[in-house]
Amino acid sequence: MKLGNQTISSNQLFYLMCTFLLGSSVVFLPGVRAGSNAWLAVLLGALEGFVFLAIYNGLVGQHPGKNLIEINDLVFGPFLGKALSWVYLIYFLYVSAQLLRTFAAFFAIIMTSTPLMVFLITPLFVSSFAVRSGLEVLAKYSQIVFTTVITLFCFDFVLLAKELDLSNLLPFMDIPISKLLLATQSVAALPFGEVVVFLVLTNLIHNPSDTGRFMKKALLFSSIFLLLYTVRTTAVLGTYSTISTYPAFSALRVINIGEVFTRLEIVLAIVFLALGFVKGSLFYYCTVLGVAQLLKMRSYTPLVLPIGALLLNISILLFDEYIFDIIDASMLFPFYSLVFALFLPLLTLIVAKIRKTGNQQGDSANA
Amino acid sequence: MFKVTSGYKIAALFLLILQLLFTTGCWDRVDLNNRAIVVGLGIDSSPYKDKILVSTQIIDPTNVKTPQTAGGGGAESFWIVTSEGRSVFEAIRTTTHVSSRKLFLPHNQVIIFGEDLAQEGLKGHLDMLMRDYEFRETNWILVSEGKAQDILATKTRISSIPAFFIRDLITERIYHSQVAAINIKDLVLRITSKSTAPIASLIHVEDNSGEKVLKLSYTAVFDHDLKMVGRLNDRESRGLLWVLGEVKSGIIVVTNPTGTCNYSLEILAAKRKIVPEFKDGTPTITVRIEASSNLGETSCSEDLDRPEMWKLMASLQNEAIRGEVEAALAKAQELKADVFGFGEAFHQKHPKMWREMESSWQEIFSSLEVDIVVESLVRRPGLILSNVYTEKGD
Numbered sequence: 001m002k003l004g005n006q007t008i009s010s011n012q013l014f015y016l017m018c019t020f021l022l023g024s025s026v027v028f029l030p031g032v033r034a035g036s037n038a039w040l041a042v043l044l045g046a047l048e049g050f051v052f053l054a055i056y057n058g059l060v061g062q063h064p065g066k067n068l069i070e071i072n073d074l075v076f077g078p079f080l081g082k083a084l085s086w087v088y089l090i091y092f093l094y095v096s097a098q099l100l101r102t103f104a105a106f107f108a109i110i111m112t113s114t115p116l117m118v119f120l121i122t123p124l125f126v127s128s129f130a131v132r133s134g135l136e137v138l139a140k141y142s143q144i145v146f147t148t149v150i151t152l153f154c155f156d157f158v159l160l161a162k163e164l165d166l167s168n169l170l171p172f173m174d175i176p177i178s179k180l181l182l183a184t185q186s187v188a189a190l191p192f193g194e195v196v197v198f199l200v201l202t203n204l205i206h207n208p209s210d211t212g213r214f215m216k217k218a219l220l221f222s223s224i225f226l227l228l229y230t231v232r233t234t235a236v237l238g239t240y241s242t243i244s245t246y247p248a249f250s251a252l253r254v255i256n257i258g259e260v261f262t263r264l265e266i267v268l269a270i271v272f273l274a275l276g277f278v279k280g281s282l283f284y285y286c287t288v289l290g291v292a293q294l295l296k297m298r299s300y301t302p303l304v305l306p307i308g309a310l311l312l313n314i315s316i317l318l319f320d321e322y323i324f325d326i327i328d329a330s331m332l333f334p335f336y337s338l339v340f341a342l343f344l345p346l347l348t349l350i351v352a353k354i355r356k357t358g359n360q361q362g363d364s365a366n367a
Numbered sequence: 368m369f370k371v372t373s374g375y376k377i378a379a380l381f382l383l384i385l386q387l388l389f390t391t392g393c394w395d396r397v398d399l400n401n402r403a404i405v406v407g408l409g410i411d412s413s414p415y416k417d418k419i420l421v422s423t424q425i426i427d428p429t430n431v432k433t434p435q436t437a438g439g440g441g442a443e444s445f446w447i448v449t450s451e452g453r454s455v456f457e458a459i460r461t462t463t464h465v466s467s468r469k470l471f472l473p474h475n476q477v478i479i480f481g482e483d484l485a486q487e488g489l490k491g492h493l494d495m496l497m498r499d500y501e502f503r504e505t506n507w508i509l510v511s512e513g514k515a516q517d518i519l520a521t522k523t524r525i526s527s528i529p530a531f532f533i534r535d536l537i538t539e540r541i542y543h544s545q546v547a548a549i550n551i552k553d554l555v556l557r558i559t560s561k562s563t564a565p566i567a568s569l570i571h572v573e574d575n576s577g578e579k580v581l582k583l584s585y586t587a588v589f590d591h592d593l594k595m596v597g598r599l600n601d602r603e604s605r606g607l608l609w610v611l612g613e614v615k616s617g618i619i620v621v622t623n624p625t626g627t628c629n630y631s632l633e634i635l636a637a638k639r640k641i642v643p644e645f646k647d648g649t650p651t652i653t654v655r656i657e658a659s660s661n662l663g664e665t666s667c668s669e670d671l672d673r674p675e676m677w678k679l680m681a682s683l684q685n686e687a688i689r690g691e692v693e694a695a696l697a698k699a700q701e702l703k704a705d706v707f708g709f710g711e712a713f714h715q716k717h718p719k720m721w722r723e724m725e726s727s728w729q730e731i732f733s734s735l736e737v738d739i740v741v742e743s744l745v746r747r748p749g750l751i752l753s754n755v756y757t758e759k760g761d
Contacts (some may be wrong), residue, residue, distance in 0.1 A: 110500055114394040170715035174722075239559035240504075240552055243497070254552055256505050263473075263503075 008201075010210040012139035016278070017198065017218035019142035021191045022149065022225065023279035024099065027106060027272050029233050029247035030190065030226055033330060034183035036169055038241070041180060042230045045187025046223035052192060053219055055345045056199055057212035062349075063358035064208040068199035069293050074357045075348050082294060084344070089290045091340050092197055093307070096283035097314035098328070100124060103276050104315075105322055106246065107269075120312055123273075127281045128308045131288055132301055135204055138281055145274045152267060153229070159255050159264065160236055168238035169231065182334070189334040191226070193341030194279075195219070200286040284311065403468035406445070407530030409515030410492060411481035413451055419484065419492065421458035422449040422516040423470060424530050431527075444527045447520050455495045472501035476534040478508050478551075479515040479570065485587065485595035493593070496551055504552040507537050510587040510595060512571035521572050521581050529581070536583040537568065541615035544608050544634070545601035547586040558591070562710025562728045564699075565589040566607075569598060588704045597702040599695060606695025609656050609688060610707045612639040618663065621683035628667035630680055632660040632745060643712040650724065651736045652709050656688060658743040668756040677745050685741040692739050705732045 008016070031041030063071045068088065072081035104119035111119075130138055173180075198215065205211050233251045234241055241247035252265040288307050292300035319325055352358065407424035424445050431444045448466055452458030462470055478496060480489055496502045511518045523532040537548045548568045549557070557565040569585040586604040588597045599607060608614045614637040622629045637658040644651050662671075662680065669676055699706050710728045714721045724731055 111395040118394075167715060171718035171721075174714075174718035237552070238556050240555050243555070243559070250504060253504050262505075 006134040006136035007204050007206050008136055008139045009206045010214040012136075012143065013198075013201075013205055013211065014214045014218045014221075015143045015146050016139045016282070017195070017215060018222045018225075019146045019149075019275055019278045020198075020282055021195070021218070021222035022146075023191065023275050024102060024272075025191050025226055026149075026229070026275060027246045027249050027268065028190075028329070029241055030187045030230055031183045032241055032247055033186065034180050035175060035239065035242055036171060036234060037173060037175060037180060038183065038234050039169065039227060039230045040173070041183035041187050042223070042227050044180075044184040045192060046219070046227070048184065048188035049192025049195070049219055049223065050216075052188075052341055052345075053195060053215060055342070055349055056196065057215065058349050059199065059345060059352065060202050060208070060211055062352055065203055066358070067201065067203040067293075069290055070203065071199075071348065071352070071358075075352045075355065084348075085290065085294055088196075088340060088344070089287055089294070092200075092283050092287045092290070093311060094314065095194065095197075095337075096280055096287065097311050098318060098325075099276065099280045099283065100311065101315040101318050102325060102329075103272075103280065105325065106272065109245075116316075120315060123277060123280065124308055124312055127277065127284055128304050130277075130281045131285045131308075132304045135201065135285065138278060138285065142278050145278065149271055149275065150225075152271060153225075156252060156255075156264070156267070157232060159257060159261055160232065160251065162257075163254055164232070164235045165238065166235050168235050182331075185334040186330055187226075189337045189341065190329070191222070192219070193337050194283075196341050196345060197283055197286050199345070200290055284308070287311075397469070397471070401468055402471035403466050405470050405472050405475050406528055407477050407479070407519050407533065408472075408475055409479045409481070409511070409519045410455065410484060411515050412483040412487060415451070418451050418453055419455065419458060420449055420451055420516065421455060421462070422447055422519055423459070423462055424519045424528070425466065425470070426528065443522065445529065447516065449516055455492055456499070472499070473503065475502060475506055476530045477537075478506050479511050479518055479533075480509070480567075481515040482510060482512050482595070483514075485510045485589075485593075487594070489589070489593040493554075497555065502551070505550050507534060508549050508551060508554055508567045509533070509537075509570050509583075510567050512569060517572060518570055518581060521579055523581060533570065533581065533583070536570075536581065540568075540583060542617065543601075544614040544617035545605045546583050547599075547604055547607055547611070547613070557708075558593070560708070560711045560714070561591065562705055562714065562725070562732075563708045564591070564702075564704035564706045565593060566706055588699070588702055588706055590704060596704060597698070599698055599706075602691055603695040603698050606691035606693070607699075607706055609637065609658075609692050610639060610641070610654055610695070612637070614658070619660065619684055619687050621680070621687050623667050623669070623683070624679075628665070630662060630667060630683070631664040632680065632684055633663040635659045635661060635746065641707075641709065641712045643709065643716050645717070645720065646736075649736070650713060650720075650731060651738065652712065653738040653740065654692065656692070656739070656741045656743075658684070658688060658741070659746055660684060660743065661747045662745055662749060665754055668754045668758070670757050670759065671748060671753040680745045681743050684743045684745060688741045688743065689739050692741075696737055696739075700733045700735070703729045703733045705729075709735065709737075 029038060031038040031045065034041040059071055063074065069085045072085045075081065076084060100120060100123065103123060104116055107119045108114065108116055202208070202211060229248070233248050236251045236254060237244065237247060240250065244250040249265050249268055252268050255264050256262045288300050288303045291307065292303050404426045405423045406426060409422035411420040411422070413420045424447055427444055427446045430442045448462050450458050450461040450465070452461050459470055496506065519529055521529055523529045526532040526535060540546050540548060546568045547566050549566055554565055557563045566589065567587045568583055569587050570581060570583050572579050573582040584601060586599040586607065587595050588599060590596050605614065605617065614634060617634045619632045619634065620629050621632065637656065640655045642653040644653065705728065709732065713724065
């Protein structure tokens, strides 16, 4: 049973995944805790991301055209499989609530007297509209946004050329290895580990045999982009990036070309708005779709608003002080997200291999 | 059926357009006529010990001179408001007691600290300048001789707003390259590097043929806690800029070997390379400077037709540049302040050795051996080759 009323092409999957991966990383510099070695953390984190992806591709390859919930059912049986699916869905709901809150907090820094509710409800409302309209709408939107963002990035790069100081990337490897590993893990978890949510969409892709290839391509492309982005921001800001709340945002504040091209950070705020929207909506969409599938509903649309309301409430209840968001994002999330990004999919893959569920030929074609 | 739908569509569209009239802004919007645009900030010590004085230079829109009203004289186009507080933020907010509009800081250009406060230490007064989103990382930081308030209140020519005038003094400093300037971002980099000493430009009021003018001259040197420990004069400041690679232009005057006349050389371009090394275990720095210049003026009547003369000028120039760098180095070593970032060079190239040196870097720096290698060229003569008094040998 296919609940999503639309399917997307592999090419659209590529754009959707790229946009998704850039999502929140564009304002929070990935790997910033590693200081001048942030680029190294991004590189290692991306490699870890490829390991995650290999597991997901293994699962999809073995069960082509099926999504996470169907795979869970097949591998663990109807009862345990469904329980596991519910756990995944709660996690997706939690992540999207967190993302929404982070998103709102970013705008609240500048607009101090506007109630946080405004920044929570407005994007959520638009997001629920997008979710209701379906996956194809999101995919098409991400195609437009992605090309725009890449163009803007090139533009920023040229404007920042004057400020680049590559000696800011030195010294190489002078931080304790534990600090580097923590930074690496946070990069692996924050954009790359979240790719697990795409497993809910695998039954909505036109050509299931291409899925793995295009996901690899998207991961490669976005990790190169993030690497360049990190190198650029570190080269501009140096140690300033370690005290800045939003390093990439600070980097653009430095641009001053003849008192004409200044105050360009607003561009990044808009880019964040556009990219974060895709990421948040995708998590939201997958949660709604998954719940509808588990409840054996004929259509997921009645669930959009109730789950949206739930999402709003969770994001309000998450924390009162911003510091807990930072602690969560930098110290806790990198580890507990591993359960969903690595351990559960790996367990599923191992059990699937042992029980020989699904299509064994597809496995060898995609591995 | 179709008609009803399109009717609804038109009604919906109309409602959507109508709502644009009522949802024009958000809670935080402030209209331009409610903003007091701050362009300069001066921070001084106060007679009360735990307080500081913050002077803000606000553009007074009622007196901004347009071409039509210029020449009328009368009031200034800026307004200086001074208020007191225990922190910069408190003092800025206290200003609202006397200003009918709330201060608006994103257009601030310069932040001037009074000398008294700079000698006490600026450590406690910087945080807001980075934390508040209204300040920009590109704001210039200066230290004034005397009170910062007086600097902001000095009338300026050409540009009627002193803060813009000071900003332009800083951007045009490249034509003499004798003052180092620093913005908030670079100041933070110097503070976070732990070994590099923070610097800032100095500004003072000078009497220039009966008129009070602002003069940007000398560079203030701070220790790690941002206490001003000394200053570099114009020559030493250029010595510093050679090492930082920030010399863009400027005039080098060299005297010919007999000491009777001189050559003024206009710097065209300069590059530098800092190489940190260990020679028999002791850290040494090699600074390589490459510069080129044009002959801008000479009072010598030697025949410049001969290549040797140009080699001579270049070698005199080498010595002059080396002299400037040595002067800066001597002063910095005396102050035990690593203004050049030599420590950071070791940190970047030899991170392992640096860990042992870090704690005693001030001592190491004060007796650091620095090799200065200068290579320079004098390229072009301008519109005449030899001086008009030159007697041709043939």
